[in-house]
Amino acid sequence: MLQGTGSDVGKSLIVAGLCRAYRKRGLRVLPFKPQNMSNNAAATQDGGEIGRAQAVQALACGVAPSVDMNPVLLKPQSGTGAQIILRGAVIGNAQARDYQEWKPRLLGDVLESFARLARRADLVLVEGAGSASEINLRKNDIANMGFSRAADVPVILLGDIDRGGVIAQIVGAKAVLDPADAAMIQGFLVNKFRGDPALFADGMRLIESHTGWPALGLIPFCSEAGRLPAEDSFGLAGRRPGSGKITIAVPVLPGIANFDDLDPFALEDEVSLVMTPRGQTLPVEAALVLLPGSKTTIADLAAFRSEGWDIDLAAHVRRGGHVFGLCGGYQMLGKSIRDSLGFEGPPGAAPGLGLLDIHTEFLGEKILAPARGVGVEDGAPFKGYEMHFGKSFGPDCARPLLVFEDGRTDGAISANGRVRGSYVHGLFAEAAQRSALLARLGGAGSGASYEQTLEDALDAVAAHLEAHLDLDLLLTLAR
Missing domain, CATH: 3.40.50.880 (Class I glutamine amidotransferase (GATase) domain)
Known part of the structure; x- marks a missing residue:
């Protein structure tokens, strides 16, 4: 599972790129996002709707999108309310405060969808939502650590150096996470780096020393990412x-x-x-x-x-x-x-x-x-x-x-x-x-x-990740 230090750190893109990269290695790969909040949705062949990012990830895997790939989709309808879509079908509307009471009822459906995908795949790549550090929303969580713990899925934490403060992003996550949640994290990645990677070598070591999590890679900024649809x-x-x-x-x-x-x-x-x-x-x-x-x-x-x-x-x-x-x-x-x-x-x-x-x-x-x-x-x-x-x-x-x-x-x-x-x-x-x-x-x-533009962009992102990450090492972290 790839979780992020915040929104827009590149989770959707990295999951899509890894989907394509591992598919090219001959694995049966499927994407999964327990809960998504987006008005950018896609229709599925099984008559439902899921987040657009999961449809792109399905394309990266060479499979048709399914409602199981994003079992809970929240479509904002106001500053504090959203339409709730479960396995592709609208089941109601809720204000943000009220939705917290829905989540325990939805976890079983989320785990069932995940299990169905797992039975079909060699590898399921899971995308978290927002920030792993939102401890104010940790109770009954189904999007990040709540799902990871319930499904026993190991986590890689992704930070974004382009927005600045990436050391604090990742070290801060370790500081606020419950120890049992933090123990799910197997290492970290830093995304959107520009310049000479040697200049951030000390930064990677400092994050390791403050968190105890191993550095799994520094990903340079990928211009091809701009050719893929944005999630929000x-x-x-x-x-x-x-x-x-x-x-x-x-x-x-x-x-x-x-x-x-x-x-x-x-x-x-x-x-x-x-x-x-x-x-x-x-x-x-x-x-x-x-x-x-x-x-x-x-x-x-x-x-x-x-x-x-x-x-x-x-x-x-x-x-x-x-x-x-x-x-x-x-x-x-x-x-x-x-x-x-x-x-x-x-x-x-x-x-x-x-x-x-x-x-x-x-x-x-x-x-x-x-x-x-x-x-x-x-x-x-x-x-x-x-x-x-x-x-x-x-x-x-x-x-x-x-x-x-x-x-x-x-x-x-x-x-x-x-x-x-x-x-x-x-x-x-x-x-x-x-x-x-x-x-x-x-x-x-x-x-x-x-369509060919999307395929070419996915190939380019996959090649970018192959060049800058040890994909064999990442694969050993999967259960």
């Missing part, structure tokens, strides 16, 4: 836009979800993807405003209006600009949204942005399914997945964007053809769909394969 939205505002002639503006709302839908645009040199944080106006030079998915659609629609982005968007449309909505963003573009039963927050309804003549109503069944088909207008193929509660209907749905293999249609197009929306995530991972979109904006599209 904290880094979105820091993304640097490209320098292409076609500007695509993306408003970053509090409940943004499945934002890896945007990653394929990085393959297009002609695109400048501008992530617009709150407090800034939507760029007037944008050819397209793209509204991404949302876990809290009505609340995010209110936030959109509070920023004045509805005014910016109306001006963009008057100038002849294009608009595209994905899932929650698609719902926002309609005339109304109704969530009478409170699936995504308090029950309520709100007027939409009115750019599509559709209405959306949230119903009791969440749609979780793979999707494959072609574009209605251009015949461009796509494959992705649906993940939503709401169903949309109205006159503009008579001009659908997509047709599935089974004949069903999806999405809507405005009468003037400039405003479009779809429920399908992963739509622009398909080169043909990206090219069709860019053609409407005066571009061409590179035809580059996003």
Whole structure:
């Protein structure tokens, strides 16, 4: 099990890289994360949803993602509350304080999922969540040491030198952990090092002397990591836009979800993807405003209006600009949204942005399914997945964007053809769909394969770890 000294220290990436590296050695490898908190999710073939990071790790292992790989998924719906998903299915909502009482009931399910994976694999690589040192949350823990102790899984602790203070991160973990928890840790890794490794040799020895844990490796910063999907939205505002002639503006709302839908645009040199944080106006030079998915659609629609982005968007449309909505963003573009039963927050309804003549109503069944088909207008193929509660209907749905293999249609197009929306995530991972979109904006599209980009990045990260870690030694630590 790989636990971290904090969030975003590289746990997901290192697990993915190790999955690919050990797979290349001929082992049957599977990933596991007992509990994840993320609105960046992926649909599984067994009809559920898991964290996107575990889907990428499954790809690294060369297997289809399964709900057992991430049995507990928490999808934030407010500053203190989350939707609880157990083995891919929604089982309720809870405030952070109340969720502490759920955890003992969930541990049995977590251990059962882990056991099923263990029976199928030579090696299971487990990812912890957040920080191993959150001793205030240790009671009934199922994400870090609580799982490790219950399943008797040895731990490697990962620190991040890029953010500074890595000696204190790791030594501090030893200082605050219960001795029985600390005894599960078999050694430590330091991630994201830049410069001459010899300059940190004393640092590694100091950590060893203060903790008694052996140093298992110093991992240099890996630039290829940036080509893999991010697990959470904290880094979105820091993304640097490209320098292409076609500007695509993306408003970053509090409940943004499945934002890896945007990653394929990085393959297009002609695109400048501008992530617009709150407090800034939507760029007037944008050819397209793209509204991404949302876990809290009505609340995010209110936030959109509070920023004045509805005014910016109306001006963009008057100038002849294009608009595209994905899932929650698609719902926002309609005339109304109704969530009478409170699936995504308090029950309520709100007027939409009115750019599509559709209405959306949230119903009791969440749609979780793979999707494959072609574009209605251009015949461009796509494959992705649906993940939503709401169903949309109205006159503009008579001009659908997509047709599935089974004949069903999806999405809507405005009468003037400039405003479009779809429920399908992963739509622009398909080169043909990206090219069709860019053609409407005066571009061409590179035809580059996003899927191959992910495979190449996983191979590169695996090779990076092979070069800088003793993978034979790490394997001896596994039970």
